[in-house]
Amino acid sequence: MASTDYDAEAFFADSDPPPKLDEELRAAQSFIARHAREGRRIVLITSGGTTVPLEKNTVRFLDNFSAGTRGAASAEYFLRSGHYAVIFMHRQHSLQPFSRHYSHSVNPFLSLLELQNDDVATAKGRTELFPSLAAMRPTQETQHVSPQVERRDSTQGPQIRIKTADRACLITILRSYKLIQSLGLLHNISFTTVHDYLFLLRGVSRLMGSSEDENNRPLGRQGMYYLAAAVSDFFLPATEMSEHKIQSREGSLVIEMRPVPKVLKPLVEQWSNEGFTVSFKLETDPQLLIPKARAALQRYGHQLVIGNDLNRRKFEVVFVDQQDEDWLRISQQQTEAGEREIEEDIVDKLIARHTEYIAKSSS
């Protein structure tokens, strides 16, 4: 059993599907069918890290680092292009398109808001809200309180406003979010464990592979698979998992894990029906980047590997295909200043390559 090649078929045969899989796939199917019918391209973007639970009642798990920036930013650029409907399959709580600009830590959303016509800074206001705090005096400037606070119109309660400085930016993001929603171009699916991820990836890629447009032409090459999720390399099969929290009194903890089955091969050969498939290779040792990207192309037979170094990934990536290596670099300074995102260039380049790939099949 403990062979290096625990293959995908054996994994799916041995494992129970996640409880809500059917429901998720039904929703995905109607999204895919609608856009396929309208002749639109569809990209499946996977994003964020997967987890490997170490116990059935999960307290501890192994995680792969990924905030999901690459996937969430790329989704926005695919949507913006006008050519793609996007299935955004992301780790629960990882960044999402549009809302990614306002996380808990960067730009926390409550700080964007201000109250008008509010008397929270007065003893009377505090008494209403938290009676226990009525006697305390503010220690910080309370910029959010307007000067008219003491003679407020008691018929009108406090009003919420977006701070002036943040308004223009938020309006643009919000309009984009609402527009994409109203056009029905974005479909979200979330996962947590590597187990959920594998079942969802198989399910969605099979649906894309078997969908047809109104003239009964398959989606096939019009589909793209942008596999940016940081998928665990190792996992603990359910049969080897401890029922309860692992106890720690007996000295060291030793965990032996098995390789996660490689599903890129069946995705390319069986599920996606010739979809344009892009995988990512993240390394910390620059020497390994190109050789490992080449090895993956060889092994799985897909179209493209995007290689990136952990510390340079925001301003440098390399497109590796069967023919050659194509470095994409943008200014590190502009990236760090928040003026540019490399995902815009990645997506531009990918769309061009995808167009070429589609053209090749029809010629």
Add this chain to the structure above:
Amino acid sequence: MASTDYDAEAFFADSDPPPKLDEELRAAQSFIARHAREGRRIVLITSGGTTVPLEKNTVRFLDNFSAGTRGAASAEYFLRSGHYAVIFMHRQHSLQPFSRHYSHSVNPFLSLLELQNDDVATAKGRTELFPSLAAMRPTQETQHVSPQVERRDSTQGPQIRIKTADRACLITILRSYKLIQSLGLLHNISFTTVHDYLFLLRGVSRLMGSSEDENNRPLGRQGMYYLAAAVSDFFLPATEMSEHKIQSREGSLVIEMRPVPKVLKPLVEQWSNEGFTVSFKLETDPQLLIPKARAALQRYGHQLVIGNDLNRRKFEVVFVDQQDEDWLRISQQQTEAGEREIEEDIVDKLIARHTEYIAKSSS
């Protein structure tokens, strides 16, 4: 070296402090000093799970499950009581007081907002925003667009408003957030790894232990330590860590980890100067809850263990002290309906016990 008791002293002697530790502690010190001077109680709340990196360039890490709900909710109730200033030491991106009510997934914040006087649903509006999408027609109801959209006043751009249904609730939360900010009652510190956590816990508890009020009385028993963070039991000392991403081609992955040093004993005996100390015990096997809570009290000599079962923790906990066990239960139904939070009762009970504890010393 590989003994079960890798003690705290050895850990701090062998490890480099996190880079921004001094800066963090200076900020905490001024917060603690101000409230100690004013004779206010201070509670240090730790919240969220810690990580254990498996590589120096972190791609993979072991994580402990915790969204940080207990800590974030408890912080609100301590603040609301009027008796405490709160140091909220939380895992980066875990839930925080007040903003916890609006996470990415539950109540995503962009969905609370609506646009008025906006023409994003018209072809003209789409052309302005994403020219590539101008030709598409909305597939979903666009409720956010007001009927006057076509004859909008072109001198006035789109306006953002909070949706009516969400406004009252958001106003209450926002007022509370602003009030606490203006009173300077809440101080945030964030950590990610267990290594950061240990250094910060030692630093902050020593500062609390050595602070004095304006009559030179030590904070001592007026301090509370509410250790709700889910701290890893095992870790990989820096000296045993791989420099680069662990390579996966050689079959199984075997990780051997060392027990994390127990810092509760030095916190109680050396750092906190008789602060009221509460630790948490989370188990999935109900048989182990009480015996393990008792063992912890015995070993560390602190005041209280709050025991909780992973699946019942939102409506049932048990207070275990040197004398007895005190079960706290609220309605499961009300909890699931979002009508009650057990943290309100936990904090009420703790405040009463803390008051007793303070009284005992002065008698």
